[in-house]
Amino acid sequence: MSETTNIKETYKPTSPNSKLDFASVWEYAPAPESASHAEVKDKYELFIGGKFVKPSSGNYFNSTNPANGEVITEFAEASKSDVNKAVKAARKAFEGEWSSISAKERGKYLYRIARMIQERAREFAVLESMDGGKPIRESRDVDIPLVAAHFFYYAGWADKLEYAFPGQKPEAVGVCGQIIPWNFPLLMLAWKIAPALACGNTVVLKPAETTSLTALKFAELVQEAGLPAGVVNIVTGAGETGAEIVNHKDIDKVAFTGSTGVGKLIQRSLAGTDKKFTLELGGKGAMIVFEDAPIDQAVEGIINAIFFNQGHVCCAGSRLLVQEGVADTVMQKLKDRMESLIVGDPLDKNTDVGAINSHGQFETINKYLKIALDEGADVYQSSCNIPDNGYFVRPTLLSNVSQSNRVVQEEIFGPVLTIQTFRTADEAVQKANNTPFGLAGGVWTDKGSKIFKVGSGLRSGVVWANTYNKFDPTSPFGGYKESGVGREGGLHGLGAYLKF
């Protein structure tokens, strides 16, 4: 693909001063995960009322593998009437069978779904990597295990809601419209569907148009699990389909994960309605590394914070703030560590950084790299080989930047890290908070008291200490400021799907 070739020429590392050589002598042979057990149909329909149905428009759109540009399959485009059908099916199920069964039975369905996901974990992992570009190591070791964990966790709550909210008589909200992003397709589905069902709701879910495959595989699983028809409906399509869900008058609650821009649109269109909503939006997470931190382990944490899932993580640690005394050391170690990252085929078990999810996102990231150069940043990129085809961006470090730079202020959503220095803890906290976002942050220090002092100063939904990007279904997740409204996960996540 010509775009990637251009990038090679345009963004030469400005300071290739890595002393260590990670490339020669011993190269790992390709170790591709077999995709033979993952069945993909030529075409996927909408999942409405427990059945796969054709879209009323008859339109389908392609889904491509971002690592090689090949078309994997086609998805149906849901129009207004399809969304209407899905909402009706969800309403019917909510007022019928789903509300009549006991909470314990609801829980059993969720346990069954969790077990079935575990049984098919390999297939889901392969499909997630094929469709979305993420390394198989992550889809296998992070995404899919967390998906199963979410269903197991919320299955346990289904018959204990009275205990979760004592004396408050929790009741299901009704029909939930759920719109999920492309960065963690099946995991975001689990974050949405597991608590919704545990609380007795029914759902109409729209996966992102570039990554709908695992959601439709999940629909097949739901069918096999014998879940009553209409409890889970999955409609595919782009933003217009999402808008139809948000604006549908018979939706009781909207749950959205995605960009802050779209989140604002949704909140605007919900104004004046009585729909409940939760929004999980963008971020520009700051990582604060103090002089007394275990530096080698901090560098490892930073790598996981920004290069996990190609940086397509709303809570990614995309801004690094390093205390002056160790800035040069951290910079050198970071560069060397970036050199040892393996970028390439998402299905190769040794790949650390996979493909950028879509052409659109690839262009966005490159736009920001250009902005960085225009703003006078020093651009360091790993000298690794990247495939000729597909959308790939080398791990990138931007130095010589400050708070006023767009690359420091705006969410890039790619493998691009900015680095700044600070002198005092107060300055670090001030810089970390100097953003419209407030989703996540990290602090590295060997001193426990400093973690609490600095951590409590951060206006951020999540603060990790001496680590980053650790997730667990028991832990609430969500943002301050423009990073969102409401919490998902844990006990807090239940409240969002209940009325009292």
Added chain:
Amino acid sequence: MNYPDFSVTVPIDHVAVEERVARLNKRSIKKESKLFALKLALSMMDLTTLEGKDSEGKVIQLCQKAKMPYGPMPDLPTVAAVCVYPTMVRTAKNAVKGTGINVASVATAFPSGMAPLSVRIDDTKYAVDEGADEVDMVISRGAFLSGEFQQVFDEIAAIKEACGHAHLKVILETGELLTYENVRKASDIAMDAGADFIKTSTGKISPAATQPVTLVMLEAIRDYYYKTGKMIGMKPAGGIRTAKQAIQYLVLVKETLGAAWLDKDNFRFGASSLANDVLMQIVKQTTGQYQSPDYFSVD
């Protein structure tokens, strides 16, 4: 020589060290890259016998194995060195003459180091006079744990001097150092005092080499290299018995220090039973079939 500040303790986050190791252990090494790694591992081996009942005959047989690890495959690399007690150095030296295989001798009242410094220096000089190319010394763990870092430093420097041209490997006996911070500190002291290699263990204490400990030591070597430009070698020893483990160690080295450390001058395995598993895997990679352990010599 850098004179170190013993009051500085480099913080190590043990959770993150172990996570890093776990992640590197997920590397999938296949086909030609596996065969390359196996042969590399063989060439980096210090074939070791350190028993009270060692005999000249046993040492000679070990040297035979060092020269010709597996008869049916005469093109395989030889191991890097044989590692014996000082009294066996001359025997070993004669047995490997002209092969390029080094003789390493443990010394300094191995494995405990519980002897006066003068005795340990004599022990070292004896080994070198007998022809040892490499000396594997032990540090005074008692002195280290009681905070006598200066003493540990001075003793290593004295042994280094006694070594003359012989290469010095400093055994930290990490199984007795208790924390990763201590491992790091002992590594720094050893490198500053003149170690050519730092080595995890004697093999007489459990736990012997572990991957997290090795990672901490490799990171110490990396920092020393950043600071001085000098490459210090690394030798995990004890407890490495399978080819799979050996490859995992090589991955640690490759991704921490890079390609420059991937040779016998900069990395060694101290092992007695590892060779046969590596050989068995080489045969498997080459022929596609596993052989019975009976086909590999027990020396």
